[in-house]
Amino acid sequence: DTEVTQTPKHLVMGMTNKKSLKCEQHMGHRAMYWYKQKAKKPPELMFVYSYEKLSINESVPSRFSPECPNSSLLNLHLHALQPEDSALYLCASSHRGGLAGDTGELFFGEGSRLTVL
Amino acid sequence: KNQVEQSPQSLIILEGKNCTLQCNYTVSPFSNLRWYKQDTGRGPVSLTIMTFSENTKSNGRYTATLDADTKQSSLHITASQLSDSASYICVVSSPLDMRFGAGTRLTVKP
Numbered sequence: 001d002t003e004v005t006q007t008p009k010h011l012v013m014g015m016t017n018k019k020s021l022k023c024e025q026h027m028g029h030r031a032m033y034w035y036k037q038k039a040k041k042p043p044e045l046m047f048v049y050s051y052e053k054l055s056i057n058e059s060v061p062s063r064f065s066p067e068c069p070n071s072s073l074l075n076l077h078l079h080a081l082q083p084e085d086s087a088l089y090l091c092a093s094s095h096r097g098g099l100a101g102d103t104g105e106l107f108f109g110e111g112s113r114l115t116v117l
Numbered sequence: 118k119n120q121v122e123q124s125p126q127s128l129i130i131l132e133g134k135n136c137t138l139q140c141n142y143t144v145s146p147f148s149n150l151r152w153y154k155q156d157t158g159r160g161p162v163s164l165t166i167m168t169f170s171e172n173t174k175s176n177g178r179y180t181a182t183l184d185a186d187t188k189q190s191s192l193h194i195t196a197s198q199l200s201d202s203a204s205y206i207c208v209v210s211s212p213l214d215m216r217f218g219a220g221t222r223l224t225v226k227p
Contacts, residue, residue: 105151107163
């Protein structure tokens, strides 16, 4: 079982809705990540939080708004999404913060399946 | 440009058979290479992580190899099981970047 917990597992929302995806880890990891994955494609990095500070934002549209309330929690706030934003959203964490390549093992959550109508 | 290419894109084998998946990369400088298994609709699960000095690493029926000179890695699956059906993703990291391959979709049939 993964030690990174994501909720909800499935979310259906309209383009005018505001919703949030949540991620939690209790492994003492100092970096947390949001990835977006379309069907049959590899995960694409969206955001990285390192020591609770946003360290990487991969030119993600402002309708996606990340938040890291503390070192164990990571949220992704969603507003005015488009149907093409429908995807599997994966949260991950790693022991070390810092830059993408020197973080140690990445632990992924099960993902939140988002459908935008 | 840092890239990771995996082959084949998809593979179908019979239960009990062995198979080998390939990963070629141009990521430089090299920090580590990871293999992940991802079941459909689920998050990736780590199989192995290899650094520059490691040539071979095993995890049960999974054995990964790394040739840092030719920038190639392989994942060998022995005595395949139906539960091995999944996508296998190669991820290569440099100190400043992390690149995902497109994955190999493996189907094990009875």
